[in-house]
Amino acid sequence: MQEKEMVARQDVDVLIAGGGIAGSAAAAALAPLGLKVLIVEPGSAHGRRLAGELIHPPGINGLRELGLLDGELDLGAPVQGFAVFPFAGGEPVTDACESTVLLPYDESQGTGTHGQAIEHRLLKDHLLDTVQGFPGVTVWSGARVTEMEAGTKGGYTALVRTEEGEIRVDAKLMIGADGPMSQVRKMIGITHVTQRYSGMMGVEVDDIHLPHKGFGNIFLNPAGVSYAYGIGGGRARVMFEILKGADAKDSIQTHLNAFPPSFRRDVEAELAEGKPLAAANYCIIPAQSVKHNVALVGDARGCCHPLTASGITAAVKDALVLRDALREAKLDVPAALRQYSRVCARLQLTRRTLAEELREAFLAETPEALLLSQCIFSYWRSSPRGRVRSMALLSSLDSSIFSLAYQYGLVALQAFRLLPEWVRNHTLGAWHRGVLLFLYKSFKFQEAALRQRWRELGAYAE
Numbered sequence: 001m002q003e004k005e006m007v008a009r010q011d012v013d014v015l016i017a018g019g020g021i022a023g024s025a026a027a028a029a030l031a032p033l034g035l036k037v038l039i040v041e042p043g044s045a046h047g048r049r050l051a052g053e054l055i056h057p058p059g060i061n062g063l064r065e066l067g068l069l070d071g072e073l074d075l076g077a078p079v080q081g082f083a084v085f086p087f088a089g090g091e092p093v094t095d096a097c098e099s100t101v102l103l104p105y106d107e108s109q110g111t112g113t114h115g116q117a118i119e120h121r122l123l124k125d126h127l128l129d130t131v132q133g134f135p136g137v138t139v140w141s142g143a144r145v146t147e148m149e150a151g152t153k154g155g156y157t158a159l160v161r162t163e164e165g166e167i168r169v170d171a172k173l174m175i176g177a178d179g180p181m182s183q184v185r186k187m188i189g190i191t192h193v194t195q196r197y198s199g200m201m202g203v204e205v206d207d208i209h210l211p212h213k214g215f216g217n218i219f220l221n222p223a224g225v226s227y228a229y230g231i232g233g234g235r236a237r238v239m240f241e242i243l244k245g246a247d248a249k250d251s252i253q254t255h256l257n258a259f260p261p262s263f264r265r266d267v268e269a270e271l272a273e274g275k276p277l278a279a280a281n282y283c284i285i286p287a288q289s290v291k292h293n294v295a296l297v298g299d300a301r302g303c304c305h306p307l308t309a310s311g312i313t314a315a316v317k318d319a320l321v322l323r324d325a326l327r328e329a330k331l332d333v334p335a336a337l338r339q340y341s342r343v344c345a346r347l348q349l350t351r352r353t354l355a356e357e358l359r360e361a362f363l364a365e366t367p368e369a370l371l372l373s374q375c376i377f378s379y380w381r382s383s384p385r386g387r388v389r390s391m392a393l394l395s396s397l398d399s400s401i402f403s404l405a406y407q408y409g410l411v412a413l414q415a416f417r418l419l420p421e422w423v424r425n426h427t428l429g430a431w432h433r434g435v436l437l438f439l440y441k442s443f444k445f446q447e448a449a450l451r452q453r454w455r456e457l458g459a460y461a462e
Helices: 021-033 057-065 120-131 183-187 248-256 261-273 311-328 333-363 367-382 384-394 401-417 419-425 428-461
Strands: 008-017 037-041 077-079 081-085 101-104 115-117 137-141 144-150 156-162 165-176 192-206 216-221 224-232 235-243 277-286 294-296
Touching (some): 021 120, 057 311, 101 367, 165 183, 224 333, 248 261, 333 384, 333 401, 367 384, 401 428
Antiparallel strands (some): 156 165, 192 235
8 A cells, every 4th residue: 555655646637548549539529628638558569450441421520620630631542432342153253343332422411521541550640649739638658557446436546657657647537548458448347248250361552453443342252351442652451351260361362253353463462472461350349338437439439340441430439429428518527428328329339230230141141141132232223312321321420220220121122122033043931031030120220229228218317
């Protein structure tokens, strides 16, 4: 006890553990409220790694609103939406694939901008460099939160290890912005469910043969999902999903077969030169996003399969939601965190459910999933409005689980359009099971939304 009392102390309004994208966004959101913000940033891990790079329009708009991105800044490459390549049967693709579906962002919805793909390290460094120039923001680089001490009144105090020694930091609000394996979350005892889907391997290539430049290209096949998109400077990022238990070399070859020939050769040449970067794909669902005076943001609050590429956008929205909650509560931290928890639970439920359903459909491991995949593409090809609504959900512009349930119902109706084909090529029983599954899931989405609402009402009553 005596040794602890010798530790230096410091008081701030907000301590943020992690100076990545989520942490910088949170600092930029809260500092203008007149709060004294401290970012504790351990520093980057050695070597490069795969991480989120594509930012949807709501995320870009949010970063600009926070003063972290300048409209004139030439950073990364613009993204107009997704180009989705359906599975072509396993044989190598011989052309640009006429069956590709383009899903552009809808400018009439008020997004006001294209998305942007920015190399992760470049984006992280730019945001942290920018936010530490904000009034009231201090960054401790090379420091780490090593302990969260529970106080007698329920709040936490952070023990921070710096190059000069340990400092005990008292803050009205603590923010865990330290990624999917959040140590802050662990230290304060928030449990979580973890599901590891797969791994991801990726390389960087010249973008001269990148199909559908200006779009995030998504290639589908039973080996998983692969992605290709420009990141600026004439370069493109290419990533391959490696399913659990699968051979990486065989999986990559299966992915490459879905690429147009000229682009495939570019990627093969790069793979022959060196080892690709790697990362793991997780679904992490924490039991709660706040506890006492601690809030989790970004991947620390939860993450899902990267199919929708919504991680950075979700982190920026977390910062904006937390800012608005504090402003509305007149800086009453407990009241603000209750509001933050309610809103973010809705956002994450929709984001996670959408990613899960799309992943299941596009892997097409069962006849019912294959029918869903075909219904999705039929919906996109036959309904321009459907494409717009789908992109609103994919980009997090629309975060309503009820909207997702409604769109799912419209997709399910495509099964009747596909009935003649299924009678010829499949079994009628599989079609019936698929339709019943669609109806069941549509109701389950709405039930999940209602359960979430009841939980919110219960928390509000407390």
